Amino acid sequence: DAGVIQSPRHEVTEMGQEVTLRCKPISGHNSLFWYRQTMMRGLELLIYFNNNVPIDDSGMPEDRFSAKMPNASFSTLKIQPSEPRDSAVYFCASSALLGETQYFGPGTRLLVL
Amino acid sequence: GQQVMQIPQYQHVQEGEDFTTYCNSSTTLSNIQWYKQRPGGHPVFLIQLVKSGEVKKQKRLTFQFGEAKKNSSLHITATQTTDVGTYFCAGPKDSNYQLIWGAGTKLIIKP
Secondary structure, eight states, X not given: OOOOEEEOSEEEEOTTOOEEEEEXXXXXXXXXXXXXXXXXXXXXXXXXXXXXXXXXXXXXOSXXXXXXXXXXXXXXXXXXXXXXXXXXXXXXXXXXXXXXXXXXXXXXXXXXX | OOOEEEEOSEEEEETTSOEEEEEEESSOOSOEEEEEEOTTSOOEEEEEEOSTTOEEEETTEEEEEOTTSSEEEEEESSOXXXXXXXXXXXXXXXXXXXXXXXXXXEEEEEO
């Protein structure tokens, strides 16, 4: 199994631009999670899906952030418009069931100038 | 709300010394999981503990789950440079099984 796949691995963009991060979970996993990690705030859960349905998006910082999971093998996290304070590493993770082991992707390192 | 506290935030050790991180939950957990994140990497699952009082070992790493299933610890004997990283504990939330994460303990080896 290839594990959780994220793209791009690195993204540098200018303030105001739209950023789309992509994730392919492990095949057969029912739950998908988007996290953000910074030095200041640590690892934060942004949103998670179960069976492609968003369950809890209370961690999404603002309306500029949106996430979708159109099918079991693909999810996106979009930031529009991006701001410098969005600079962070964004991780996608999946698990077979909620509460079980989470498998993380390599992350997308986002820098907003 | 339900919380998982992890201490210390950082621990500096000389290579060869032991390291311990502690995790405390505000509620009883059905299981507790430990993850390691190397510098520049992503969290990687190490182990899951399920039973009250459970102790598991992985080479130099010893994991314990408290009798009340509210606390846990990870102990590394004779640290090596390969142990450097941040160690996280996480447990499922009562209401929806979403994992609640500790803040992590960063293991730093003194030069």
